[in-house]
Amino acid sequence: MLNNGDAEVKAEVEAELEALRRRGYLLFVLLKLRATGSISKLPYFLTLSILLFGSMEAITQLEPVYNIRSTFLVIFAVYFSYRISQWIYKAHRVRTRYYDIPSLPRHLIWGNIINAGERLKPSLKRHPDYGFEEIWRELGEPGCFMADLAPVEDRGFLIIAEPQYAEALVNATKEFKHSIPKSNNYHALKPVLGAESIITKEGAAWREMRKRFNPGFQPKYIHSLTGSILSKVEIFVGRLESLAESGKAFKLADYAQDLTADIIAQLTIAHDFNAQSTPEGQGAKSFAGFLTVSRRLSNMVYAVGQGVGWHTIDPIRPLKSFFYETIFQYKLTAIVKERISSTDIGSKSITQLAVSGLPLNKDLVRSCVDQVKSFLFAGQDTTATLIQWICYEMSKASHSEHHAEILSRLRQEHDEVFGRDPFSALKALSSLATAESESLLTSQLPFTRAFIKEALRLHPPASTVRVVPWETTSLSLPLPSHPVSIAGMQIYISQFLIHRNHNVWGPDAHLFNPSRWLDEDYVAALPTGAYRPFERGPRNCIGQELATLEGIAVLVSVARGFVFEKVGLTGRVPPGGEKPENNFSLRLTTSHGVMSLAIPKL
Structure with a gap:
């Protein structure tokens, strides 16, 4: 027979096990969502940290010993700085190239995000093709043109409007035996x-x-x-x-x-x-x-x-x-x-x-x-x-x-x-x-x-x-x-x-x-x-x-x-x-x- 003290200990152990089971299931769901690309990196890491460290109460108890909050803030700052530097690098890489390809005027910082974005914004409730058609006609209907959407897109976006360019890009070549790869989108x-x-x-x-x-x-x-x-x-x-x-x-x-x-x-x-x-x-x-x-x-x-x-x-x-x-x-x-x-x-x-x-x-x-x-x-x-x-x-x-x-x-x-x-x-x-x-x-x-x-x-x-x-x-x-x-x-x-x-x-x-x-x-x-x-x-x-x-x-x-x-x-x-x-x-x-x-x- 268990006395009151043993019963309390057993109840605490069972509660901890139940919490671990729930946390394990949430961790499994989180990993699955990340694996399928259903959740972006930042929310993933934040949620993962909470699941691993436990509740905010647990973090508060461990704070005096491990300086968890300070460590977390440092990690977050490093991660944020890394992401910003990546965005700047990707934008610079696109912004300094492809000037021989027709495009709307490209802003030094924003590229075509503003002038192309006016035609592609979601509030217009239309397919982007209609926006691309407006840009294409404004440029004089060239065979192709570019939209510089960095850093929203980490690459230049080339729109093809004539078949000879399309044929050159989709057919097999020595370098790409089965055509160029699909986008990671x-x-x-x-x-x-x-x-x-x-x-x-x-x-x-x-x-x-x-x-x-x-x-x-x-x-x-x-x-x-x-x-x-x-x-x-x-x-x-x-x-x-x-x-x-x-x-x-x-x-x-x-x-x-x-x-x-x-x-x-x-x-x-x-x-x-x-x-x-x-x-x-x-x-x-x-x-x-x-x-x-x-x-x-x-x-x-x-x-x-x-x-x-x-x-x-x-x-x-x-x-x-x-x-x-x-x-x-x-x-x-x-x-x-x-x-x-x-x-x-x-x-x-x-x-x-x-x-x-x-x-x-x-x-x-x-x-x-x-x-x-x-x-x-x-x-x-x-x-x-x-x-x-x-x-x-x-x-x-x-x-x-x-x-x-x-x-x-x-x-x-x-x-x-x-x-x-x-x-x-x-x-x-x-x-x-x-x-x-x-x-x-x-x-x-x-x-x-x-x-x-x-x-x-x-x-x-x-x-x-x-x-x-x-x-x-x-x-x-x-x-x-x-x-x-x-x-x-x-x-x-x-x-x-x-x-x-x-x-x-x-x-x-x-x-x-x-x-x-x-x-x-x-x-x-x-x-x-x-x-x-x-x-x-x-x-x-x-x-x-x-x-x-x-x-x-x-x-x-x-x-x-x-x-x-x-x-x-x-x-x-x-x-x-x-x-x-x-x-x-x-x-x-x-x-x-x-x-x-x-x-x-x-």
């Missing part, structure tokens, strides 16, 4: 993509990964999966019909993302999350459901051009990111492990095809999980964006004669191929054998394919940022006057600017004109690399054939059955001059005749 995507992602891997590791997954994304194999894609598009069309008839408002982005999530999951891991038929709050869309955590995890990534603010030091944000990442990783690992272990030949997925013949082990499972993460992240958002731009361009037919003629020609082509029924395309394609549907989609719909290409030209859904190592000696930029070394620079190949460059595409570069792709002489005269929505070179987008096929399948399914009308941000002044809302209105048609009206939000 991609590290922020590790919670979403994984550490072994094909998007961020470099060198031989990337080549092996690309070689393994290439067969599953070849056109022939992708077209063999047309039936799966069409079945998902059919659900998408049914949802639009229901919405149009009910008059309910909706976000087109949500419905497009549900569609692309279902398609990419079905094709890569032969798993159906039923994103389009699952109500919010249930199944994969429940609080801890797969789709919910994956989308919330994506939202945790710092948006491009978001700038510096509370979100960069928010202590809750990395914890939420860690929570979603843990659930996402656990659920996806279970699905992938089950799929690559399966012997069901009838439902062979792209991932199964990639690992065929390889021994199952933890490393293989982890690698496959990271690739599926990458496909879900990249394939879902970019194709959903393409679908929205397709609908946006069709919506202009209500107020633009040019777009009305385009839509009329598009519908005429669909009538000739599929019959007059506005919803006959899906039925016709679904009834054909794989080879017949592939032939129809690739050779019998020239204007439809041109429409997709033009949407991708004006609205490229993604881009890439590369980095040239400081020690590089063989890579230079072939400016008209003389070659210029770009060692140490970050390279942003702006498809947005290249695709709108009048020197490349002619005076109507800004105009949506699918017919340009049917003019053989015009296309033949385009410079090499002019069209690059999926980038070019060894590291082009592995899923470009799938994205194009999805876009065509959606376009032939909705172009005749629906009339889209974009309200707000169309370039038209609304009646009365009131501020327009950013929404779509959708009208259901039969044989091009209006039946009902809905007003969904975009």
Whole structure:
């Protein structure tokens, strides 16, 4: 039996052990957050110090013996001085170089932070490409230009606006066999993509990964999966019909993302999350459901051009990111492990095809999980964006004669191929054998394919940022006057600017004109690399054939059955001059005749 003194000692010991357990768990979480790049260095070291030393009370007790506060202040001062000196050094290194490259006037201290920052600031709530376009036009539309954002960026930022420069930088060279490396800005995507992602891997590791997954994304194999894609598009069309008839408002982005999530999951891991038929709050869309955590995890990534603010030091944000990442990783690992272990030949997925013949082990499972993460992240958002731009361009037919003629020609082509029924395309394609549907989609719909290409030209859904190592000696930029070394620079190949460059595409570069792709002489005269929505070179987008096929399948399914009308941000002044809302209105048609009206939000 314990006396009172022993009981108190036992209670104190148990309390200390419990405190150690909690501190150990917090330490594990902290190390995990730092390893994934979810928390910056300074908050990391401050929190780590508190966890190691204990509470402030413990620090106070140890202060007379070890001078902890003074020591901590000295360490902090040294660290702060080191960081300041690094910022000064990096700013000086950038500020004294690259003066042969066009740029806005560079301030001795601030570089282009102020004059470029006015066009790129987050409060404008727009993609940085629009700011870069303003700078580009102000500089006289050069083939490339530089933004000196040091010390915010520790390298010069080179924006490419002409294809010849882009081609020189993305293709393989003696020094860079697989193109120049990706920027370290991609590290922020590790919670979403994984550490072994094909998007961020470099060198031989990337080549092996690309070689393994290439067969599953070849056109022939992708077209063999047309039936799966069409079945998902059919659900998408049914949802639009229901919405149009009910008059309910909706976000087109949500419905497009549900569609692309279902398609990419079905094709890569032969798993159906039923994103389009699952109500919010249930199944994969429940609080801890797969789709919910994956989308919330994506939202945790710092948006491009978001700038510096509370979100960069928010202590809750990395914890939420860690929570979603843990659930996402656990659920996806279970699905992938089950799929690559399966012997069901009838439902062979792209991932199964990639690992065929390889021994199952933890490393293989982890690698496959990271690739599926990458496909879900990249394939879902970019194709959903393409679908929205397709609908946006069709919506202009209500107020633009040019777009009305385009839509009329598009519908005429669909009538000739599929019959007059506005919803006959899906039925016709679904009834054909794989080879017949592939032939129809690739050779019998020239204007439809041109429409997709033009949407991708004006609205490229993604881009890439590369980095040239400081020690590089063989890579230079072939400016008209003389070659210029770009060692140490970050390279942003702006498809947005290249695709709108009048020197490349002619005076109507800004105009949506699918017919340009049917003019053989015009296309033949385009410079090499002019069209690059999926980038070019060894590291082009592995899923470009799938994205194009999805876009065509959606376009032939909705172009005749629906009339889209974009309200707000169309370039038209609304009646009365009131501020327009950013929404779509959708009208259901039969044989091009209006039946009902809905007003969904975009």
